[in-house]
Amino acid sequence: MSTPRHVFLDPDGTFGYDWLYVIVRAPTGVFYQQQYGGTACRHGKVQGFLVPVFNPDALEAFRELFEKELGGSGMHNRSWSEGAIARLREGVADIRYWACDGRDEEPHELRLDEGRMGEANEAWIPVTTPDGPGVLVWSNSD
Numbered sequence: 292m293s294t295p296r297h298v299f300l301d302p303d304g305t306f307g308y309d310w311l312y313v314i315v316r317a318p319t320g321v322f323y324q325q326q327y328g329g330t331a332c333r334h335g336k337v338q339g340f341l342v343p344v345f346n347p348d349a350l351e352a353f354r355e356l357f358e359k360e361l362g363g364s365g366m367h368n369r370s371w372s373e374g375a376i377a378r379l380r381e382g383v384a385d386i387r388y389w390a391c392d393g394r395d396e397e398p399h400e401l402r403l404d405e406g407r408m409g410e411a412n413e414a415w416i417p418v419t420t421p422d423g424p425g426v427l428v429w430s431n432s433d
Contacts (some may be wrong), residue, residue, distance in 0.1 A: 297336075298322070299324045304430075306430065310429060311345060312429070313341075313344055313418060314337045315339045316338065316423055317340055320338070323336070323338075325414065325415060326414075328412045329413045329414075330364045330432075331365035333367065333412065335426070344386050356382075363413075366412045367412070371408060376403075379416065386401045386427070387399070387400070403417070414429050
């Protein structure tokens, strides 16, 4: 077995501000690391593979929710309101995840993994994909 590899997403901010990825959990030997949680500056790590996704409106809605309404300091030791969960669910569902079986590509809706809401935070959202469980990430706001 080869040595695990660690990839820190956007360590110096050069990716810019408008990116979204899903890290799908899988035994790849590659660990993606991400700073998340707004000014709380939490660090997460997931083994799997990286899938770029795109929806500027959903990204803006996430920023509005986390940076403005929730104050920018993340969700550590905080509870989710039903309204915030509903908005998060809607934003996640607006993102298309393209799955491929090797021949054909098909768009699918991402789903908020509400069974893992304890992990949910700014720039770190648990999701389900056609390829398995994952984490939706974007540029942390701090």
